[in-house]
Amino acid sequence: MSQITVKGSCLCGAVKYEVTGETKRFYHCHCKRCRKATGTGHASNLVVAPQTAISWLRGEDMLVRYKVPDSERFYNWFCKQCGASMPRSVAEIDAVIIPAGSLDTEPPVSPQGRIFWDSRAEWSCVDELPTYAEYPPGV
Numbered sequence: 001m002s003q004i005t006v007k008g009s010c011l012c013g014a015v016k017y018e019v020t021g022e023t024k025r026f027y028h029c030h031c032k033r034c035r036k037a038t039g040t041g042h043a044s045n046l047v048v049a050p051q052t053a054i055s056w057l058r059g060e061d062m063l064v065r066y067k068v069p070d071s072e073r074f075y076n077w078f079c080k081q082c083g084a085s086m087p088r089s090v091a092e093i094d095a096v097i098i099p100a101g102s103l104d105t106e107p108p109v110s111p112q113g114r115i116f117w118d119s120r121a122e123w124s125c126v127d128e129l130p131t132y133a134e135y136p137p138g139v
């Protein structure tokens with residue numbers, strides 16, 4: 001795809017990163033592990049190669065690096081202070097998987113599709129729902 005540089009951070013700001021590399025793919029993943037890891041209907045994962053594409057600008061010592069024990073390569077790296085998912089370097093695919101919601105800069109690429117659709121939660125991303133600029137009235 002293309003060469004990009006993006007920056008991101010966690011919810012509390014303790015961890016900041018920059019990634020420079022080649023975009024490989026950008027998918028919304030509805031698999032069960034992504035749902036559990038994010039607490040939402042799907043993860044939005046931007047994949048950039050190579051695995052060394054990431055520079056931790058600060059807070060690398062705040063990272064918790066978790067791997068699902070019975071998985072081949074499912075990792076969840078997160079800030080130990082705020083719990084926000086952070087990018088992880090995945091040697092098995094020689095790439096960095098960036099949780100796109102952690103980005104502070106707009107990536108110059110768009111999601112290509114939804115994967116593991118057959119694993120989705122029934123309520124996730126099926127209907128056209130009304131949208132509100134912020135909270136809906138009365139909330």
Ligand SMILES: [Zn+2]
Pocket residue numbers: 010011012013014015079080081082083084
């Ligand atoms: Zn944090």
Ligand SMILES: [Zn+2]
Pocket residue numbers: 029030031032033034035043116
């Ligand atoms: Zn997934």
